[in-house]
Amino acid sequence: MDKTFNAITVEEKKSGQFFQSIQERNIYHLPKGDLLVRVKYSSLNYKDSLSYFGNKGVTKIYPHTPGIDAMGIVEFSKTKDFNEGDKVIVTGYDLGMNTPGGFGEYIRVPKEWVTLLPDNLGDSESMILGTAGITAGLCVNAIQEKHKIKGKKAVVTGSTGGVGCIAVMLLTKLGAEVTAITGKTSSQDFLFSIGAKEVLPRNDYLSSVKKPMSKGSWDIAIDVAGGEMLAGLIASIKYGGIITCCGLVDSPSFTSSVFPFILRGINLIGIDSAENPINKKAEVWNNFANHWKLNAIQNISRNVDMHGMMDEINKISEGRQLGRVVLKHK
Incomplete structure (x- = not known):
């Protein structure tokens, strides 16, 4: 050809x-x-x-x-x-x-x-979601396997990026009270407009964390940053809480302690979207076309x-x- x-x-x-x-x-x-x-x-x-x-x-x-x-x-x-x-x-x-x-x-x-x-998903809408949406969706699926979302306190890091802003929108739609953490101090209006109930500046949050265990602030977390941010979340999740880890824009390495895991029973779950089986991706696409539909995307x-x-x-x-x-x- x-x-x-x-x-x-x-x-x-x-x-x-x-x-x-x-x-x-x-x-x-x-x-x-x-x-x-x-x-x-x-x-x-x-x-x-x-x-x-x-x-x-x-x-x-x-x-x-x-x-x-x-x-x-x-x-x-x-x-x-x-x-x-x-x-x-x-x-x-x-x-x-x-x-x-x-x-x-x-x-x-x-x-x-x-x-x-899927029939109910628009051409351009599918790419507004793209890998970012698939990743956020897989995070939510992993959370739902272990935890209810409605009425829970959730936190999303890297919240102005692709995965982050879709995660904020999706968790809000599913009934969570979402805190968005961002390093972009000028993005507060944007984050409130997509559903965040609270916006925390990244540096302010990190300076407030006490390690190895800080006050338990959230039930669930979606982290796209890794590094120091992930270490902070591990110290800040409530008893039995869940963190899904799907990125490394901060750093691929972090330093933590076993204390939050053995004293609070928290879960840290890694999420891969690239090599996930196609049937799992199709399930996420169908969710976004139906009960996860984000009308303001x-x-x-x-x-x-x-x-x-x-x-x-x-x-x-x-x-x-x-x-x-x-x-x-x-």
Whole structure:
């Protein structure tokens, strides 16, 4: 098949430097796979910025097109599981890491990475959610397996980012009283507008924590920061409380004590969204299309083209991102 398309492309020069541009690519540049998908929407995640700037822990082979999320239409299928014309979602696995991702107008992927777009979920809505929504949803599922959410006190770190702001909205919808912790002091109005009952400045909160055990303030937590923030939450969760850990924007390392675990019986649960089985992801998508429907989700996002996405990648790498950014292909 001889067809060209545009894609944000990252190249590695002999000097070891990385160069980013919008290039015309050909379908034959794509790897083998069961489905050829014309991408309508993608979205920006922190991992995309790592790939974009040449982090070899994320992407080893260049030239490369980032974009770990994609929603689009099947143009060619080798499998009976999907038909041409189907609307589909792909998030995680190797997409956008070493497999060309959603920042290009076409992707080719294995069927095991793909799920149908639920009927009650809009095209762009699915990418406002994207990997961030899947991650927040998996956190909530893990919490619900051990704890009721309605009426509980919840805390979300990194609350202005993708996972964080969706977690605030979802926990609020499910009846929790949500505290949002943020390092962006100018974002209070935004966080109150999406459902937070309290907003705590990051540094103020950390300076108030007493270790190894502080006052038990919350029943449940969704942490995207790791590092010192996660250590603070471990010291601050009530008896029998649950922390879901899904990020490391602060640090991958933290120092804590066994005391909160053996004296308060708290639970720390790790959440992975990239390699989670596709049936589990499909369950989360269907939840967002039905009883988890976030009717105001358009308020936390903005659409950009490829040029705009390149500008937004610089913002997220500098910690200046607020809400969600969706790439709309022509």
